[in-house]
Amino acid sequence: MPVNIKAKLVEKEQLKPDIFKFTISAKEIADTAKPGQFLEIRVSDNIDPFLRRPISIYDINKENSTVTFIFQVKGKGTEILCKKNIGDDIDVLGPLGFGSFNVEDYKNISIIGGGIGVFPLHELAKVASKTANVNTYLGFRSKDFVVCENEFNKISKKLVITTDDGSYGANGFAINYLIEDLNKLKTDCIYACGPSPMLRAVQKLALEKNIPCQISLEERMGCGIGACLGCAVKTAASSKDMPQYVHVCKAGPVFDASYVEI
Amino acid sequence: MLLGTFGYGREFDQFIDLNKLGGIITKGTSLKPRPGNKPPRICETPSGMLNSIGLQNPGVEYFAENDLPWLKKFDTAIIVNACGSSIDEYVELCKILNTLDIDGVELNLSCPNVKAGCLAFGTTYEGVKEVTSAVRKVLDKPLIVKLTPNVTDITLTAKAVEDAGADAVSLINTLLGMSINIDTRKPYLANNTGGLSGPAVKPVAVRMVYQVAKAVNIPVLGMGGILTGEDAIEFMLAGANAVSIGCGNFVSPDVSIKAIDGIENYMKKYKIEDINSIVGTVQMN
Numbered sequence: 102m103p104v105n106i107k108a109k110l111v112e113k114e115q116l117k118p119d120i121f122k123f124t125i126s127a128k129e130i131a132d133t134a135k136p137g138q139f140l141e142i143r144v145s146d147n148i149d150p151f152l153r154r155p156i157s158i159y160d161i162n163k164e165n166s167t168v169t170f171i172f173q174v175k176g177k178g179t180e181i182l183c184k185k186n187i188g189d190d191i192d193v194l195g196p197l198g199f200g201s202f203n204v205e206d207y208k209n210i211s212i213i214g215g216g217i218g219v220f221p222l223h224e225l226a227k228v229a230s231k232t233a234n235v236n237t238y239l240g241f242r243s244k245d246f247v248v249c250e251n252e253f254n255k256i257s258k259k260l261v262i263t264t265d266d267g268s269y270g271a272n273g274f275a276i277n278y279l280i281e282d283l284n285k286l287k288t289d290c291i292y293a294c295g296p297s298p299m300l301r302a303v304q305k306l307a308l309e310k311n312i313p314c315q316i317s318l319e320e321r322m323g324c325g326i327g328a329c330l331g332c333a334v335k336t337a338a339s340s341k342d343m344p345q346y347v348h349v350c351k352a353g354p355v356f357d358a359s360y361v362e363i
Numbered sequence: 364m365l366l367g368t369f370g371y372g373r374e375f376d377q378f379i380d381l382n383k384l385g386g387i388i389t390k391g392t393s394l395k396p397r398p399g400n401k402p403p404r405i406c407e408t409p410s411g412m413l414n415s416i417g418l419q420n421p422g423v424e425y426f427a428e429n430d431l432p433w434l435k436k437f438d439t440a441i442i443v444n445a446c447g448s449s450i451d452e453y454v455e456l457c458k459i460l461n462t463l464d465i466d467g468v469e470l471n472l473s474c475p476n477v478k479a480g481c482l483a484f485g486t487t488y489e490g491v492k493e494v495t496s497a498v499r500k501v502l503d504k505p506l507i508v509k510l511t512p513n514v515t516d517i518t519l520t521a522k523a524v525e526d527a528g529a530d531a532v533s534l535i536n537t538l539l540g541m542s543i544n545i546d547t548r549k550p551y552l553a554n555n556t557g558g559l560s561g562p563a564v565k566p567v568a569v570r571m572v573y574q575v576a577k578a579v580n581i582p583v584l585g586m587g588g589i590l591t592g593e594d595a596i597e598f599m600l601a602g603a604n605a606v607s608i609g610c611g612n613f614v615s616p617d618v619s620i621k622a623i624d625g626i627e628n629y630m631k632k633y634k635i636e637d638i639n640s641i642v643g644t645v646q647m648n
Binding site: 102103105143148149150151152153192194320321322323324326327328329330331332333334343344345346351 | 370373374375377378390398399400401402403404405406407408409410411412414416419551561562590610612613614615616617
């Protein structure tokens with residue numbers, strides 16, 4: 102059940118020049134949030150910027166009643182957000198999204214993330230690691246962009262970090278290493294979040310190999326609660342003449358890979 | 364206090380007490396289901412947003428079976444926003460709406476985001492009068508017609524609404540706009556253009572409400588960038604008999620409740636007993 106609250110910023114860390122990790126004290130959200138869900142943050146009381154910023158949940162700590170999110174400074178909204186100080190109140194709406202990552206009773210799972218798409222995968226990997234073997238494949242542009250390696254290392258049985266230019270970890274795209282391992286290791290389900298080309302490749306791979314696959318999508322979002330119908334994504338059932346749309350904020354952000362057209 | 368851009372209400376029930384609202388204007392509903400436009404459908408702009416949703420909705424039959432019974436649980440007026448692509452379609456839709464347990468119909472003649480219909484009917488005196496008259500013949504329920512601001516003189520279309528026998532006018536719908544990504548040199552919206560709403564349009568809306576309220580004798584429902592009680596008061600001073608909140612609901616789900624509180628505070632401050640007494644009392648310089 103989502104709530105709209107003012108949550109205190111209790112921890113703040115700058116991971117990269119443009120990437121910030123915020124932990125907020127938010128019992129109402131921590132109590133009910135699930136891996137893959139997101140928050141809508143109003144960065145100021147002013148009318149500009151006008152809309153909330155959707156940001157995925159990185160970590161849920163039910164014991165401490167805190168929720169952590171990591172975001173990249175991309176525009177005027179996140180520019181304002183990153184200047185908040187510990188002790189400041191943040192206007193948060195969440196947890197949002199009915200489609201969350203579902204761990205079921207899988208024993209061996211693979212997680213693949215790209216760039217800032219790795220963040221929503223963290224809580225999933227953490228939860229899944231309690232009952233399953235987690236193999237994680239994270240791709241970044243280059244060495245300077247690699248984040249959260251230690252955190253994912255702790256909760257993964259195997260962690261592969263790749264960079265597009267080979268400046269850190271394995272060389273090339275993360276999916277190539279996932280493909281290699283799929284042939285050797287038993288995989289019950291693949292979970293993915295990242296840029297669209299990566300998600301399309303993962304979707305194709307999972308459908309071909311007939312492996313269950315859950316992917317987290319992004320689309321320009323208005324309200325975050327299913328009212329404005331802005332964040333539309335086409336379903337696989339669409340025909341050329343009759344498209345069918347569902348909404349990332351409501352039906353997603355996590356979808357079964359066979360359900361959507363990316 | 365009425366709410367548009369409110370889906371069919373379900374999305375907001377988890378945050379606010381819908382019984383506190385004077386009414387809910389549903390999202391645009393058509394005779395048959397509409398898939399809506401290709402994404403990206405929305406784009407933030409200074410103090411506002413552009414949208415090109417394309418009237419995605421499940422159709423009137425689905426609404427009647429699934430959403431209306433749920434909405435009827437609340438003590439609030441239900442007004443259905445009706446859209447179509449031809450006069451026949453508006454008439455067929457309103458024949459069905461006339462049989463439903465709803466409190467009124469708001470004709471959407473002015474959506475800028477769909478190829479056929481809507482805006483085409485909404486921009487001329489003749490167009491508005493023709494479709495409104497046709498609907499009036501089949502609709503016994505209160506009929507509101509929503510006006511587009513994308514015209515040279517909005518008092519002409521407002522008069523058409525009155526002449527055709529509608530019960531009220533609502534305004535403004537969104538202003539047609541465009542926003543370009545300078546890196547890709549493409550518009551942000553897949554549909555290229557979209558409707559501008561939010562506080563950015565409020566002064567335009569207030570001006571048009573003022574003009575329309577002077578030009579017609581039927582009630583005026585004002586909207587366009589309202590976020591607070593103070594905003595609502597401004598519309599009422601300009602001549603709005605009632606106000607409605609659109610995309611403000613996207614900023615905070617409880618924006619309507621807070622606006623109602625804001626109106627009450629204003630009434631206390633100026634010792635106003637009946638809010639209707641301030642309607643149209645702006646004192647022009």
